Amino acid sequence: MKVAIHQPNYAPWCGFFAKMNACDVFVFYDDAQMTKNSYINRCLINNQGRQTWLTIPVSFKLGDKINQVIISDDRWKHKHMQTLRSVYGRTPFFKEVFGLIEPIYLNTGNSLSQLNMNLIRVVAAFLELSCQFELSSSIPSDNSSDDRLIDICRALGAGNYISGKGGDNYQDHNKFKTAGINLVVKTYTPMPYDQKNDSFLPGLSILDALFHVGKNAVDLLAYEQKESVLP
Secondary structure, three states: OEEEEEOOOOOOEHHHHHHHHOOOEEEEOOOOEOOOOOOOOEEEEEEOOEEEEEEOOEEOOOOOEHHHOEEOOOOHHHHHHHHHHHHHOOOOOHHHHHHHHHHHHHOOOOEHHHHHHHHHHHHHHHOOOOOEEEEHHHOOOOOOHHHHHHHHHHHHOOOEEEEEHHHHHOOOHHHHHHOOOEEEEEOOOOOOOOOOOOOOOOOOEHHHHHHHHHHHHHHHOOOOOOEEEEO
16 A cells, blocks of 8 residues: 655645555545645746735744634635736636535635645546545554554555655655655656747646646656666
């Protein structure tokens, strides 16, 4: 079994869904600590060839977990929807994709993590990704950092943990080996698609890809052929 773990980000980029596409079980790390000015409450879109942030206003204090973070101003949803209409209204798949995500915006409560997970699940279903979803908060552990990741993998019976390249900054390869788990490090390179720009803008929210290429966005979720299964 292959497991991937990631914080529930807001309308994340294609690389987030590539990890999801590569695993059997995707765990929302919803009880990780909230960080300021992160992708957890903001994403990048393409506004006339320029990267532009969409940011959800939130209220939290230092040390709060993501699933404790509250959306602080209800007006954000209408602003974001209006921006998406203005920026992407003439894209080939706007009507289909906007119809898919609009109910999430209109029916969201004040929980940031719930909003993000609902939006991610809807996109995953649209792209027919087959992984199962779990919450880290439902898997008890007194550990932190990579020890927590190992506890989650063990609880789910995982033989392989799918990690992005950034995990090398804190993950101890020997700990995974001792636990009998293969640490599989994958590198995602953004795949260009037609954004109607002079040049391709990488790193945008997957919404950009969905508006431009629809369900074919699933073809953008492949990793490079190279991957490392660390000894």
